[in-house]
Amino acid sequence: METLFETKDLTIAFGGHIAVDHVTISVSANQFKSIIGPNGAGKTTFFNLLSGQLSPTEGEIFFRGENITKLSSTERTRKGIGRSFQITNVFPNLTVLENVRLAVQSQAGIRYQILSHFKKYKDLEAKALEWLEMVMLEDKQETLAINLAHGEKRKLEIAMLLALNTEVLLLDEPTAGMSLEEVPAILDVIRRIKEKGDRTILLIEHKMDMILDLSDSIMVLFNGRLLADGTPEEIMQNETVQSAYLGGIHS
């Protein structure tokens, strides 16, 4: 399979603390890869490096063979790497549809024309609605984002991320802070995105059982280091992972 995305010895240190320690991975196109690890393992920091929120102390990141280590997060979004955040990020006083439309029109690249054709505007609206259907939020399109339940906000955020049409989706704990009843709906959304088959997905998740059947591969971070990287079966049988998890999470 063609490699889309790779990191080489990616490292970042904050003072003396090495948060991400020489992590080398490669991700092929349209793969679903999950990143697991206990709290403080460096998962979100690793994402911040990939998306450009942080720049590494050492190491490099390649996207389609191009070195993107020095690019800003906006430039990386344009290249095709989009990310969601652990904290929900939507425009509270816009309607659900408007939130997605904003993302659609930023992608459409026609953002400075005031007097654009009415039809084009309708197209944007239709496109935005498509994304809302993808995350099963179309019946809330006229609701102000501020009035959504937490789980719905996460769905909206995912719809906005999808609307950016980036090849890579970095999903940082989309179920964080969610009630148990809301979790299956989000998993459904993620499954639908995966089944469409045109995106490469990196997902950070705490709960290993949740993502076993979704993932093509799983990487395990522990104290900033890459502990293991393989298929879900391999990870399940990996003894180091077992002990790290027993010692890391359940202690």
Add this chain to the structure above:
Amino acid sequence: MRKGGEEELDVFFNLTLNGLATGMLIFLLAAGLTLIFGLMDVLNFAHGGLFAWGAYSGTWLYATTGSFIIGILGAVVTGLILGLITERVIIKPVYGNHVQQILITLGLMLVLSELLKVVWGPNQLSATAPDFLKGSFELGGIIIIKYRLFIIAVGFLVFVTVQYVLKNTKIGLVVRAGVMNKEMVQALGINIKKVFMLVFMVGSGMAALGGVLLGPYSGVIHAEMGMEFAILAFIVVVIGGMGSFPGSILAAILVGLSGSFMAYYVPDLALAANMLLMAVVLIFRPQGLFGWKG
């Protein structure tokens, strides 16, 4: 007794119309100010200067060409051009620094006022309405001054147009989203600075429009008129909520009406009334009537 009642009704309607007209003029100035602040956190103290330049250029064009319409359009174009230059040359280098913004825009305000005197002389100029807007008409026993009605209509038209653009266009959506969270708009890959430049220009155009409309309303224009109205506009921005366009028209009308009624009934308190209004709003709703930023 009956006559007294009628007179009172007449006074009431005239004060209301007067207040609405003044309110619309303040709105034209405050609308740009609130969007400029809301979108890019820019404090623009030179906004009143653009108001005065609109008044002078428009009045001069009207006097020269004899066409009131050309005067108004000329004032708006002057505002747009001055707005573009101001944003590119003066504002752009001081993004994100409030102290520098206050200093340089206050400086620009003085420069703009003094330049008016250089071009048109230090004395105030008289301004009159065109014939078709002169005088008054009677409606149900109440005398209505045409020009006041004209100002209210223009102000309302501007409000409806801008509100439509904000609600129903792509750039309008970017502006509304940008007022809420400009970092996130940028994260979506939208160049908000280009949008801001446009908002700054339109805001300046509206201020200039307000200025040229004020001329025939007060009869004279002078270089310091910008400063006087800018203070009212800042009060309106605070009352309406920084960044809120609907808030700016509501607050402007409130300030206009309070000024008009207080000046008639309690003239001594006319100036204090607006400050009191602002203080009350700040106590009970610090984010302004329509503001949502806490």
